Amino acid sequence: MAALTLENVTYTYRNSPRPAVADVSCEFEAGTLYAVIGPSGSGKSTLLSMLAGLDLPTSGDVLLGTEPIRSLDLDRYRRESVSMIFQAFQLFPLLTVTENVCYPMELVGKKPGEAVPRAKELLSEVGITEEEMRRFPANLSGGQQQRVAIARALASGAKIMLADEPTGNLDVENTVLVMEILKRLASEQGYCVIVVTHDSEVADAADVVFRMTDGRLTRVR
Amino acid sequence: MRPVLSIVTLLRSPIKTFLSLLLLVAVSFAFVGRGAEYAATSGEINRAESSNYRTVGYIRATTKQLFSALDGYFGDGFSNQNSSYSDGVPRESVPITPEAVELAAGSRYIDTVDLRRVSGGTNESLRAVTEQPVRHFLLGDISAARAWGTPGLTTSFAEVTCVEKDENRMKLYIDKVIVGDPAQFAEGNSIVVQNDHGKYVDEYFGGAEPGGRYFAAIARTDTGYIFNTYVPDVFAAISEGGEYALSPETEYSVRTLQTNLHSFDVVYTSSMDTMDKVRTGLMYAAEGTLIDGGSSGDVCVISADMAEVNGLAVGDTVELTLTPGTYESAGRVYGRASAYPTGTGMGVPGRNEMAEPDVAPVTKTFEIVGIWSDSDYDLENPLTYSLNTVFVPYEAYPWQDGVEPEYCPSTFGFSLKSPEDIDAFRAEVESEINELGYELVIRDGGYEQAKSSFDSMKQSALIGFIAMSAALLLALLLTTYLFVIRKKYDYAIMRALGTPVPRANASLLVGLFALALAAVLLGTALAVAATSGFAADLSAQIGEVTGGEVAATLPGWTFGAFGAGTLALLLAFAWAGLVRIGRIPPLRLLQGK
Ligand SMILES: Nc1ncnc2c1ncn2[C@@H]1O[C@H](COP(=O)(O)OP(=O)(O)OP(=O)(O)O)[C@@H](O)[C@H]1O
Ligand SMILES: [Mg+2]
Numbered sequence: 001m002a003a004l005t006l007e008n009v010t011y012t013y014r015n016s017p018r019p020a021v022a023d024v025s026c027e028f029e030a031g032t033l034y035a036v037i038g039p040s041g042s043g044k045s046t047l048l049s050m051l052a053g054l055d056l057p058t059s060g061d062v063l064l065g066t067e068p069i070r071s072l073d074l075d076r077y078r079r080e081s082v083s084m085i086f087q088a089f090q091l092f093p094l095l096t097v098t099e100n101v102c103y104p105m106e107l108v109g110k111k112p113g114e115a116v117p118r119a120k121e122l123l124s125e126v127g128i129t130e131e132e133m134r135r136f137p138a139n140l141s142g143g144q145q146q147r148v149a150i151a152r153a154l155a156s157g158a159k160i161m162l163a164d165e166p167t168g169n170l171d172v173e174n175t176v177l178v179m180e181i182l183k184r185l186a187s188e189q190g191y192c193v194i195v196v197t198h199d200s201e202v203a204d205a206a207d208v209v210f211r212m213t214d215g216r217l218t219r220v221r
Numbered sequence: 222m223r224p225v226l227s228i229v230t231l232l233r234s235p236i237k238t239f240l241s242l243l244l245l246v247a248v249s250f251a252f253v254g255r256g257a258e259y260a261a262t263s264g265e266i267n268r269a270e271s272s273n274y275r276t277v278g279y280i281r282a283t284t285k286q287l288f289s290a291l292d293g294y295f296g297d298g299f300s301n302q303n304s305s306y307s308d309g310v311p312r313e314s315v316p317i318t319p320e321a322v323e324l325a326a327g328s329r330y331i332d333t334v335d336l337r338r339v340s341g342g343t344n345e346s347l348r349a350v351t352e353q354p355v356r357h358f359l360l361g362d363i364s365a366a367r368a369w370g371t372p373g374l375t376t377s378f379a380e381v382t383c384v385e386k387d388e389n390r391m392k393l394y395i396d397k398v399i400v401g402d403p404a405q406f407a408e409g410n411s412i413v414v415q416n417d418h419g420k421y422v423d424e425y426f427g428g429a430e431p432g433g434r435y436f437a438a439i440a441r442t443d444t445g446y447i448f449n450t451y452v453p454d455v456f457a458a459i460s461e462g463g464e465y466a467l468s469p470e471t472e473y474s475v476r477t478l479q480t481n482l483h484s485f486d487v488v489y490t491s492s493m494d495t496m497d498k499v500r501t502g503l504m505y506a507a508e509g510t511l512i513d514g515g516s517s518g519d520v521c522v523i524s525a526d527m528a529e530v531n532g533l534a535v536g537d538t539v540e541l542t543l544t545p546g547t548y549e550s551a552g553r554v555y556g557r558a559s560a561y562p563t564g565t566g567m568g569v570p571g572r573n574e575m576a577e578p579d580v581a582p583v584t585k586t587f588e589i590v591g592i593w594s595d596s597d598y599d600l601e602n603p604l605t606y607s608l609n610t611v612f613v614p615y616e617a618y619p620w621q622d623g624v625e626p627e628y629c630p631s632t633f634g635f636s637l638k639s640p641e642d643i644d645a646f647r648a649e650v651e652s653e654i655n656e657l658g659y660e661l662v663i664r665d666g667g668y669e670q671a672k673s674s675f676d677s678m679k680q681s682a683l684i685g686f687i688a689m690s691a692a693l694l695l696a697l698l699l700t701t702y703l704f705v706i707r708k709k710y711d712y713a714i715m716r717a718l719g720t721p722v723p724r725a726n727a728s729l730l731v732g733l734f735a736l737a738l739a740a741v742l743l744g745t746a747l748a749v750a751a752t753s754g755f756a757a758d759l760s761a762q763i764g765e766v767t768g769g770e771v772a773a774t775l776p777g778w779t780f781g782a783f784g785a786g787t788l789a790l791l792l793a794f795a796w797a798g799l800v801r802i803g804r805i806p807p808l809r810l811l812q813g814k
Pocket of ligand 2: 044045055087164
């Protein structure tokens with residue numbers, strides 16, 4: 001059984017004449033690393049947003065297992081079933097790096113005594129130093145912020161990981177580090193990982209590759 | 222976000238937080254201050270209105286009633302051109318029909334209806350309080366009130382022995398005070414008298430011989446003792462047998478005065494509540510109760526002075542020999558509700574008459590249920606009752622069998638619930654009363670004038686308050702708008718990460734609440750400080766209108782209420798704003814930053 005299934009999903013932004021995601025049907029399995037490539041504006045981020053439950057499709061359905069998420073508590077779905085690394089990071093500007101990473105854990109009821117050490121562990125895994133952990137996001141480089149966003153996505157413990165250009169701001173060394181982590185999540189921990197990327201090397205690391213063109217999704221490999 | 226964290230984040234953007242705080246402090250200061258001022262102004266004015274202005278009124282004939290004796294006096298074709306002949310019964314004494322009384326009494330604006338009678342009551346063992354006799358007829362010193370014409374002079378009658386005498390002065394030894402106040406002759410028993418011009422003693426009393434015994438009418442003035450030359454037989458020789466020869470007129474005066482010293486005004490009333498001074502609180506029950514709608518049986522209320530002079534207290538009884546028939550002596554007193562004085566108050570038939578001679582007096586025992594006091598005692602004021610007035614229930618009046626009560630303006634009065642009802646009351650009953658040949662006389666104690674001053678005071682307070690409310694609304698809208706805008710990004714992230722709407726709302730509101738609470742507390746404290754002089758100003762302003770002492774206050778709770786209101790409004794606005802963005806899907810929120 002697929003972890004996530006798209007059934008004829010179409011999404012049209014308000015005030016937009018054309019759908020950003022057009023009639024996409026596709027299945028995503030657990031334990032697999034997926035890559036979605038495609039030109040800018042082709043609808044990759046919109047597709048991930050549908051999978052992340054940030055809005056419901058204009059038509060069609062996203063299924064978690066066999067349940068359409070339309071019939072689930074969407075807040076809970078976002079909180080517990082999926083985690084997302086946003087293209088624009090979306091970190092709380094007035095929370096420190098550690099506090100940002102703790103947030104999803106607090107949301108699922110973890111006590112600070114448990115959340116803070118875990119956050120620090122995750123942050124050091126993605127190469128953030130103790131000193132950087134105390135800073136506010138604005139005082140970090142783009143690449144550092146991106147890694148904080150990755151750590152926060154890992155923190156929630158959800159088994160479906162959606163990553164929008166997670167390596168877009170990273171140097172080669174860190175790109176390798178992050179891809180290692182994502183690969184391991186899929187192969188060793190049974191995560192369903194879907195990565196949107198421009199980077200062909202990142203796509204090469206994926207088990208399955210899709211291409212997005214004008215809102216349509218086709219399997220490349 | 223944990224509550225602490227959302228407060229902490231405020232401190233992490235100190236400049237924005239400080240500016241919001243400043244704005245909120247400023248508006249809550251202005252709003253709370255104006256609000257408390259307005260609440261105090263309208264509250265104090267309402268209190269001043271209800272304590273100073275009560276409406277009392279009565280009905281009287283539209284025109285004078287000509288003496289019936291003049292009917293047919295003039296032949297056909299003649300009209301009465303002579304004003305002295307056109308004199309008639311003043312409107313205050315023209316009877317009013319029960320129909321007119323019921324019409325006025327039946328209105329829904331009526332608070333109290335008072336039926337009343339005034340007559341005399343005597344008791345040989347009780348002493349009337351000495352007071353200016355100018356309007357106290359029953360005690361009214363006959364010589365002073367009737368002949369001398371100088372208010373305040375009390376004539377005493379005494380048996381005296383002439384000690385010395387020359388042309389202008391005479392030294393007398395007081396053997397016995399027949400009628401009068403012995404305290405007036407405190408300087409031993411010898412007094413030196415002269416008449417008021419000092420040189421006619423010989424002329425009037427040339428027959429007096431040192432060593433002779435006489436009956437003398439003597440009054441005391443500021444400067445000394447004088448003969449009351451207007452009393453006939455002011456100085457009559459007493460014969461060997463102890464007899465003195467008085468003219469019937471003097472004898473009658475002496476007898477009357479004797480009686481007056483033990484006489485009291487008895488006011489039979491269904492409720493003292495229509496009495497102007499009672500309504501305004503100037504006259505009140507110092508002990509026990511006044512006569513009101515609930516009083517019944519043979520009970521009475523006496524003045525504190527009368528109680529003191531006679532050693533009486535609540536629970537004691539007073540026996541009075543009542544003389545039926547209405548005296549007009551107190552006409553001016555209850556005139557506020559009935560016959561308002563025109564000129565001297567004289568000219569009312571029967572004013573100086575005693576009880577009808579053929580009506581037998583009735584003796585009744587009344588239990589004292591209250592002691593009345595008048596903090597504004599002033600006999601020059603037509604609304605002041607004599608200290609010798611005994612109030613009893615209307616039913617205690619010694620009605621003659623088969624005699625129906627006859628109403629006149631002085632026996633029927635009413636009060637309205639509020640002076641604000643005057644117009645509505647007039648609209649309801651006035652035209653019908655006019656058709657019956659009567660008019661409605663209503664005294665509002667200056668309410669109409671005060672009202673316009675009060676209204677303008679209230680209005681300017683209200684304008685200040687409304688202006689500040691408008692400023693407050695704008696400022697709160699601005700603050701919440703800016704706050705929500707500022708926090709929209711945080712909100713979008715929270716929602717994207719799966720934070721339920723209520724929890725996301727709460728974590729923002731906690732911060733806002735903390736900010737607003739600090740601001741409102743500060744603003745309210747500043748408002749309390751800034752309005753410290755307001756109560757005194759307000760008291761002075763209201764006092765100027767009412768002419769009385771006012772101790773206005775700005776109650777603490779008004780500050781609390783307006784402060785809490787500011788806080789509640791701010792939170793309500795913020796909540797409304799959050800509910801709106803709570804409906805937006807996270808995808809759009811994230812893009813909208
Ligand atoms: N709020 C919006 N209103 C209208 N159209 C939008 C909105 N957001 C995105 N679009 C359009 O939808 C299409 C898909 O956008 P999307 O962000 O999914 O592209 P993308 O493939 O992620 O691009 P990129 O590689 O540049 O991130 C684009 O044509 C974009 O212009
Ligand atoms: Mg994109």
